Amino acid sequence: xxxxxxxxxxxxxxxxxxxxxxxxxxxxxxxxxxxxxxxxxxxxxxxxxxxxxxxxxxxxxxxxxxxxxxxxxxxxxxxxxxxxxxxxxxxxxxxxxxxxxxxxxxxxxxxxxxxxxxxxxxxxxxxxxxxxxxxxxxxxxxxxxxxxxxxxxxxxxxxxxxxxxxxxxxxxxxxxxxxxxxxxxxxxxxxxxxxxxxxxxxxxxxxxxxxxxxxxxxxxxxxxxxxxxxxxxxxxxxxxxxxxxxxxxxxxxxxxxxxxxxxxxx
Numbered sequence: 001x002x003x004x005x006x007x008x009x010x011x012x013x014x015x016x017x018x019x020x021x022x023x024x025x026x027x028x029x030x031x032x033x034x035x036x037x038x039x040x041x042x043x044x045x046x047x048x049x050x051x052x053x054x055x056x057x058x059x060x061x062x063x064x065x066x067x068x069x070x071x072x073x074x075x076x077x078x079x080x081x082x083x084x085x086x087x088x089x090x091x092x093x094x095x096x097x098x099x100x101x102x103x104x105x106x107x108x109x110x111x112x113x114x115x116x117x118x119x120x121x122x123x124x125x126x127x128x129x130x131x132x133x134x135x136x137x138x139x140x141x142x143x144x145x146x147x148x149x150x151x152x153x154x155x156x157x158x159x160x161x162x163x164x165x166x167x168x169x170x171x172x173x174x175x176x177x178x179x180x181x182x183x184x185x186x187x188x189x190x191x192x193x194x195x196x197x198x199x200x201x202x203x204x205x206x207x208x209x210x211x212x213x214x215x216x217x218x219x220x221x222x223x224x225x226x227x228x229x230x231x232x233x234x235x236x237x238x239x240x241x242x243x244x245x246x247x248x249x250x251x252x253x254x255x256x257x258x259x260x261x262x263x264x265x266x
Contacts, residue, residue: 004116007201007257011187011194015179017116022173023136024117026164030132030157031124033081038089041070050090053100057107058086060206061115066107070095076220078106079123080114097219101212106220108203109196118195130188136161137181140174144181146188193240200245205257210249217241 005014020027044051050068058066067087075093080086088110098106113122121129135157137144145151162170180186204213214236215225221239225232236242248254258264
């Protein structure tokens with residue numbers, strides 16, 4: 001469990017991670033996913049190859065079963081939408097254009113994001129997520145007034161978040177929300193990107209397969225790793241997720257993470 005704090009980027013401080021763990025259900029109520037618009041196909045049978053791949057990755061994170069649901073509406077996604085049981089939305093096009101290694105990385109990424117309570121952060125528009133997070137902080141600290149958000153709207157959203165929280169959680173969240181927002185450079189609009197980066201880092205640590213990780217993330221972004229070395233490097237740098245993971249993969253931080261996880265002894 002300590003690896004999550006170690007691998008999260010600055011925008012996902014320990015306080016922010018705990019806020020999402022405790023307020024996940026409230027955030028889901030304010031930022032619901034329209035599953036009807038996704039036109040989801042039925043859950044794949046247990047013996048289906050993709051279901052088996054997803055469930056194997058899920059077991060690494062303590063999930064007894066994982067249910068992939070296929071959507072043609074969002075052709076290149078792999079995101080969690082519910083926890084009981086863990087259900088992932090997988091784009092039909094992505095499914096057809098990835099191999100087992102790439103899907104294993106994407107399933108591990110999605111499982112970590114779900115485990116951390118960050119599914120809503122990954123899939124929500126940054127402006128909407130920022131409004132809900134800012135409203136939560138404002139409910140505990142009325143002096144917190146980020147630029148670009150109407151004060152009346154901020155107060156209204158804050159009260160809606162509090163109303164959606166269990167009574168016990170309301171008391172626990174106050175200091176954490178204020179600590180989260182008080183971190184220098186805190187920007188609630190960047191939480192979604194940070195959630196994706198955390199999932200990528202943990203999935204790379206879990207699989208150890210850097211080439212599959214790059215290829216899978218590029219396919220999420222409708223790109224492909226092709227051409228000579230210079231061209232491939234340009235492609236990796238042009239996509240924020242792969243550029244971030246490349247920097248992590250050649251860092252002392254990644255080597256330290258592998259050592260802490262016991263990967264070097266395998």
